Structures are given as structure tokens and as C-alpha cells.
Amino acid sequence: MRAEEKTKTKIVRISIVGFGHVGSGVAEVVMRKHDEILRKHGLDLQIVGIADLKGTIIDEAGLSGDEIVRFRAGRALKTEVDVDVDMSSLELIREIEHEVMVEATPTNVTNGEPGLTHIITALKSDRHVVTSNKGPLALEYRKLMELAERKGREIRFEATVGGAMPLISLIRENLAGNGIISIKGILNGTCNYILTRMTNENLPYEHVLREAQEIGIAETDPSKDVKGIDTAVKLVILANSVFGMDATYRDVKVRGITEITPDALKLAKDAGYAIKLIGDVDIDGQLEVTPRLVPVSDPLNVGGTLNVATIRTDLAGDITVIGKGAGSIEAASAILSDIIAIYS
Amino acid sequence: MRAEEKTKTKIVRISIVGFGHVGSGVAEVVMRKHDEILRKHGLDLQIVGIADLKGTIIDEAGLSGDEIVRFRAGRALKTEVDVDVDMSSLELIREIEHEVMVEATPTNVTNGEPGLTHIITALKSDRHVVTSNKGPLALEYRKLMELAERKGREIRFEATVGGAMPLISLIRENLAGNGIISIKGILNGTCNYILTRMTNENLPYEHVLREAQEIGIAETDPSKDVKGIDTAVKLVILANSVFGMDATYRDVKVRGITEITPDALKLAKDAGYAIKLIGDVDIDGQLEVTPRLVPVSDPLNVGGTLNVATIRTDLAGDITVIGKGAGSIEAASAILSDIIAIYS
Numbered sequence: 001m002r003a004e005e006k007t008k009t010k011i012v013r014i015s016i017v018g019f020g021h022v023g024s025g026v027a028e029v030v031m032r033k034h035d036e037i038l039r040k041h042g043l044d045l046q047i048v049g050i051a052d053l054k055g056t057i058i059d060e061a062g063l064s065g066d067e068i069v070r071f072r073a074g075r076a077l078k079t080e081v082d083v084d085v086d087m088s089s090l091e092l093i094r095e096i097e098h099e100v101m102v103e104a105t106p107t108n109v110t111n112g113e114p115g116l117t118h119i120i121t122a123l124k125s126d127r128h129v130v131t132s133n134k135g136p137l138a139l140e141y142r143k144l145m146e147l148a149e150r151k152g153r154e155i156r157f158e159a160t161v162g163g164a165m166p167l168i169s170l171i172r173e174n175l176a177g178n179g180i181i182s183i184k185g186i187l188n189g190t191c192n193y194i195l196t197r198m199t200n201e202n203l204p205y206e207h208v209l210r211e212a213q214e215i216g217i218a219e220t221d222p223s224k225d226v227k228g229i230d231t232a233v234k235l236v237i238l239a240n241s242v243f244g245m246d247a248t249y250r251d252v253k254v255r256g257i258t259e260i261t262p263d264a265l266k267l268a269k270d271a272g273y274a275i276k277l278i279g280d281v282d283i284d285g286q287l288e289v290t291p292r293l294v295p296v297s298d299p300l301n302v303g304g305t306l307n308v309a310t311i312r313t314d315l316a317g318d319i320t321v322i323g324k325g326a327g328s329i330e331a332a333s334a335i336l337s338d339i340i341a342i343y344s
Numbered sequence: 345m346r347a348e349e350k351t352k353t354k355i356v357r358i359s360i361v362g363f364g365h366v367g368s369g370v371a372e373v374v375m376r377k378h379d380e381i382l383r384k385h386g387l388d389l390q391i392v393g394i395a396d397l398k399g400t401i402i403d404e405a406g407l408s409g410d411e412i413v414r415f416r417a418g419r420a421l422k423t424e425v426d427v428d429v430d431m432s433s434l435e436l437i438r439e440i441e442h443e444v445m446v447e448a449t450p451t452n453v454t455n456g457e458p459g460l461t462h463i464i465t466a467l468k469s470d471r472h473v474v475t476s477n478k479g480p481l482a483l484e485y486r487k488l489m490e491l492a493e494r495k496g497r498e499i500r501f502e503a504t505v506g507g508a509m510p511l512i513s514l515i516r517e518n519l520a521g522n523g524i525i526s527i528k529g530i531l532n533g534t535c536n537y538i539l540t541r542m543t544n545e546n547l548p549y550e551h552v553l554r555e556a557q558e559i560g561i562a563e564t565d566p567s568k569d570v571k572g573i574d575t576a577v578k579l580v581i582l583a584n585s586v587f588g589m590d591a592t593y594r595d596v597k598v599r600g601i602t603e604i605t606p607d608a609l610k611l612a613k614d615a616g617y618a619i620k621l622i623g624d625v626d627i628d629g630q631l632e633v634t635p636r637l638v639p640v641s642d643p644l645n646v647g648g649t650l651n652v653a654t655i656r657t658d659l660a661g662d663i664t665v666i667g668k669g670a671g672s673i674e675a676a677s678a679i680l681s682d683i684i685a686i687y688s
Contacts, residue, residue, distance in 0.1 A: 029521070033521055033659075158518075164657075164661060164663065165660075165663065166514060166519065166663065169518050170510060170518055173513070173518070173681075173688065174502075174510035174514055174518065175681060176385065176680075176684040176685065176688070177377055177381060177677060177680035177681050177683075177684055178677055178681070299646060299666045303641060306643075313677070315373055315377075315508070315676065315680070316674055316678070317668045318667065319509065319666070319667040320665070320666035320667070321663065321664070321665050321666075322643045322663070322664035322666075323660060323661065323662065323663040323664070324660070327661075329659055330659070332659065333521060333522055333657070333659035333660040334660070336521035336659070337517075337518055337520045337521050339521075340520040340521055341520065344517065344520070
């Protein structure tokens with residue numbers, strides 16, 4: 001909205017570390033949206049390096065779509081660009097000049113690696129960090145924020161909670177001035193899908209889980225989702241980032257959905273309720289993941305794989321936001337918005 | 345999130361022009377939240393002047409809560425501060441040094457006055473503008489934006505659409521990078537209240553309208569709300585600000601709720617639908633306000649006085665946001681967030 005936003009152009013060089021669904025989604029949307037973002041935000045986004053288990057591809061002038069597609073397909077070993085199968089992700093982060101490192105390796109909630117080292121290295125190398133990786137933030141939130149502050153760099157992580165559903169920056173920016181009393185919601189689309197199907201079709205848990213696994217909504221080992229662990233990790237990130245707590249996974253009371261029966265869902269439905277796996281964090285430091293009765297007319301009662309969160313505030317009242325919690329383009333959308341926000 | 349945000353303090357002097365529900369709500373929240381905003385955002389918000397039909401009160405060092413309360417009560421003629429019953433709102437805007445003018449006079453969609461002149465005068469005097477007044481934006485959007493750009497000042501107006509429900513800045517900031525395909529929603533809480541009551545209690549329109557008037561949810565002359573005019577004006581603001589159109593009220597196809605019968609609502613309900621007054625704007629320039637069938641399980645199906653909007657995007661999919669559309673503190677919350685956003 002400021003005049004200068006439209007007139008100045010800034011080159012923003014980006015590295016992507018971790019090139020699975022999310023990382024390649026980021027490359028795709030950065031390519032697809034390049035001209036639009038240049039026009040609207042004055043940012044000339046260039047991907048200068050990608051690192052993955054299969055090696056590293058770099059081009060300080062910006063990789064082309066072709067090069068990225070060939071790398072993705074694992075046939076990048078012979079191209080005209082600087083390809084270095086021996087260059088590690090850390091060397092890419094440290095040695096190639098760029099402004100923003102996108103960390104998109106898988107979440108590891110035991111020790112946060114390799115994401116944690118990637119993020120620390122990037123901040124120490126004066127890069128901003130945008131990540132979809134929950135592990136480092138759930139384990140070392142305060143340490144990472146202090147490092148970012150010391151280096152005058154930003155670390156943004158909208159994609160870690162609720163995928164494309166805006167939540168963290170919504171609270172920080174759009175609800176600035178509001179005190180946040182609590183956040184309560186469905187933060188795991190797999191559990192929501194399973195409970196919705198069980199309710200609508202009157203089917204047992206194991207049956208719906210198998211079905212969800214077949215269509216790719218649940219993983220082969222579904223325990224992180226169905227036991228509430230994924231929801232708990234997201235709650236920890238909200239507790240630390242929104243409420244300024246110093247919480248870890250161990251502070252969350254967690255119960256999953258594995259023991260919910262079709263009978264329980266039917267009883268609830270007849271009484272005007274749905275059963276949903278709700279994550280709940282409040283200003284008093286309560287952190288809980290547990291199946292709860294939600295009135296069918298409540299904004300929290302959304303079906304399918306949707307995510308939802310109700311933010312209770314002291315001025316604006318209750319604000320509810322609903323969106324897709326997963327998907328590679330959806331996560332990439334959140335990462336792209338974070339990159340743009342760094343320069344807004 | 346940046347280090348410097350917490351360490352630098354900036355004095356932001358504010359004038360409030362129009363001191364009804366919204367304007368006095370702004371004064372209340374600025375006072376109540378002063379210390380918190382100073383701590384969190386490094387902004388020292390000071391109200392240096394208030395203008396209303398009953399006169400103008402100014403204190404370049406910042407008005408106290410007492411002074412504001414006495415002005416509100418109409419007993420401001422004799423206080424120790426500079427009170428000038430002859431100083432006009434335009435003199436306050438032009439002559440008293442301040443950074444942000446909050447325009448909170450009532451909406452006038454015929455010629456936008458007096459808000460339009462207030463806003464133009466403020467921009468010409470190098471003030472940022474934050475407003476809850478729909479008239480000037482619905483009538484002269486482009487002219488105002490061009491003036492703001494020329495002066496290097498911002499004009500923000502989150503409170504004009506959806507009250508406390510974040511929508512305009514949500515799209516601009518949190519969904520930056522996304523192309524917006526359409527916005528569809530319930531943007532008028534009075535109509536939503538009337539239709540919800542008619543459905544739940546099987547009561548005729550006139551009965552529920554009278555009831556709504558008695559409890560202050562509908563105005564004595566309810567035509568702006570029930571005929572869809574208020575929704576249409578909000579749609580015009582969205583069309584211009586989000587989709588870059590140059591629309592006016594005359595471009596909107598409008599039908600209100602006055603002809604909806606309890607029978608129609610019951611038929612819809614039995615078929616699994618609710619009837620809601622939906623405003624709809626899309627990238628092709630369609631602007632329409634009309635009662636529509638909404639599946640009961642759709643996120644748009646919210647009851648009571650709530651507002652809701654579903655934003656269809658090209659990357660993030662559908663994002664829905666639900667919140668309170670009206671209320672003096674809720675509107676003030678949106679204005680406060682806008683003021684903070686100018687300095688973020």
C-alpha cells in the first residue's frame with residue numbers, strides 16, 4: 001500500500017533445503033508466481049540453490065525451471081549449471097550468497113535434526129529462514145528466536161501450523177493490539193478425516209484408517225497423527241510463538257482418537273454434537289490435545305480434512321479461521337507469503 | 345519479530361474525527377492498551393485531538409482518559425486543556441501536528457461526506473488515515489489511493505468490512521503470493537440474525553425485524569441492512585481493494601431479505617440448506633448480493649450476528665474466516681491493528 005512498494009525492485013535469492021513435497025512445491029510456486037510477485041510486491045525471487053539427500057544444485061544467477069525439474073527427477077548430474085553432488089546442504093547455506101533459506105526437511109521431534117542445524121547455520125550466515133519443519137521450533141523455539149534477534153534476521157514458520165490456513169501471522173499482524181486468551185482447534189487433517197468418515201458412515205476406526213491409508217490421507221505408520229502427537233507439537237509452537245511460553249512437547253496432555261467408537265460418535269451426534277480431536281492452549285499455560293464434544297453449530301465443527309482454529313481475543317472477540325491443513329502447494333503458499341512478509 | 349521492533353520507541357500522535365460508538369471505542373482501546381502496545385510494538389500511542397459535532401478537544405501532549413470521558417459526556421467546555429468549541433474538524437486535521445487521523449464519522453454513500461473531505465484533508469496534511477467509514481472508499485477508492493501514494497502515506501480500512509473479522513489485510517498480507525479468485529460471504533450481521541431467528545423459531549420477517557430493532561441489532565430504519573445496500577457497499581470496497589477494480593455501488597446486482605418467508609426457510613432446511621444473504625465478488629468483475637442456499641455443513645453457514653467470508657485462492661485453496669461483524673470495541677480493534685500495521 002505504500003508508494004515505494006511498487007516502484008523499487010529487490011532481488012531475493014532463495015535456497016531450498018529438503019526437496020520433498022513441500023520443497024518442490026515451493027520451487028513450483030516461486031517459478032509460477034515470479035512475474036506476479038515482481039509486479040505486485042517488487043520482489044524478484046530467484047532460487048539459487050537446492051540441497052537434498054541426492055546432492056546439491058546451484059546457480060548464483062538463478063536456477064531455471066528446467067534445471068529444477070531435472071534435479072527433482074534425479075537426473076541432474078550432467079547439466080550446464082554448477083552441479084556438485086558432494087556439496088552438502090550446510091555448504092550451500094554457508095557459501096552461496098542468498099537472502100532466504102527455506103528449510104523443508106521432514107519434522108523430527110526427537111532432536112530436530114537435520115532441520116535444527118540447517119536453521120542455526122542459516123541464521124549464523126545472515127540468512128532469513130522460512131520453514132515448514134515443526135521439530136526445531138517445538139524443541140528449541142527460544143534459542144532460535146534469540147539467535148535470529150541477535151543476527152537481525154527473521155525466522156518465519158506459518159507453514160508449521162495449519163498449512164495454508166493463516167494463523168500465526170494472522171494473530172501477530174491482523175490481530176495486533178489484541179490480547180490472545182486462547183487458541184483452540186483441529187490442527188490435524190488426518191484425524192478430522194477419520195472422525196468425519198466414522199460419523200457419517202457409521203464405520204469403525206480401523207476400517208476408516210485403512211481407507212485413509214489407501215488414498216494417502218494417513219501414513220503407513222499413522223501413530224503421529226492418530227495419537228495426537230502432531231497436534232501436540234503444533235500446540236507447542238503456538239504456545240511459544242503466540243503466548244511467549246517456553247513449552248516443550250512434554251508439557252502437553254495428549255490423548256488421541258484411537259479409542260473412539262462409532263457408538264460414541266452416534267450418541268454425540270444424536271445429542272447435537274460432533275467429536276473432534278481438539279488442541280487447546282490458553283494464556284494460563286494449559287496445553288491439551290483430546291477428543292472433545294463440539295456443538296454441531298459451532299464454527300469448529302468442520303468436516304473432511306479441513307483444519308480450523310478459534311482464536312479468543314480480548315477486543316475482537318472470537319475469530320475463527322478454516323483452511324486446508326496439508327498439501328504441498330498449500331504449504332508452499334504459506335512459505336511464499338512468509339518470504340514476501342519479510343520484505344513488506 | 346525483528347530485533348529493532350522491540351528496542352526503538354516511536355510516538356504516534358492520533359486524531360479521532362467522529363466520536364460516536366466507533367470513535368469512542370478507539371479512544372477506549374488506545375487508552376486501555378497503551379502500555380501493552382508500547383511494550384510489544386514500541387509504539388507510544390497518544391490521542392492529541394478529538395473532533396465531533398459538539399466541538400474539538402486538543403492536547404498536543406496527549407489527552408488523558410479523564411479529559412476524553414468528559415468530552416464524551418459533553419461536559420468538556422471547561423477543562424484545563426485547550427478546548428476550542430469553534431475549531432473545526434478540518435482545522436484539527438490540518439493544524440495540530442499528528443501522524444494518524446482516525447476517521448469514524450457515519451457512512452454516507454450518497455456523497456461520502458463529511459468523511460471524504462476529512463480523509464482528503466488528512467492525506468494532504470501528510471497524515472496516515474485509518475477509517476471505519478465505508479462511504480469515501482465505496483465512492484472514491486481510486487482517487488484516495490492515488491492521493492495516498494502521491495503523499496507517501498497509508499490509508500487503511502480493515503474496519504469497513506466485517507468489523508473485527510480480519511479480511512482485507514488477511515488477503516493482502518497473510519495470503520500474499522496467492523491470486524484471489526473470489527470472495528463470498530455474509531457481511532451483514534443484522535440480516536444474518538434475522539434469517540437465523542426466522543429459521544430457528546419459524547417466525548415471519550416482520551416479527552423478527554421488530555424484535556431485532558427492540559434489542560438494538562437492527563436500526564429504526566433498517567433498509568440499508570435488509571435491502572442489501574450495506575453488503576453491496578462492502579463488496580465494492582473488496583472489489584476495488586482486493587481485485588483492483590474501479591467499481592461503484594451501481595455495479596452491484598442487489599436483492600435483500602425482505603421477501604424471504606418462513607416457508608422458504610423451512611423448505612431449504614428440510615433439504616439440508618440454510619438461506620443466507622451472500623455477497624459475492626469474483627475476478628471476472630461479477631458483483632452480486634442475493635439470498636442464496638448454503639449447505640448446512642458449509643463453513644459459510646454461521647448463525648446469529650456473525651460475519652463470515654470464504655476467500656477462494658489459487659494456491660491456498662479456500663480460506664474461511666468468521667468473526668463479529670459489528671460492535672464498537674470490535675471495530676476499534678480493527679482500527680488499532682491498522683494503526684500498528686502502519687508502523688510494522
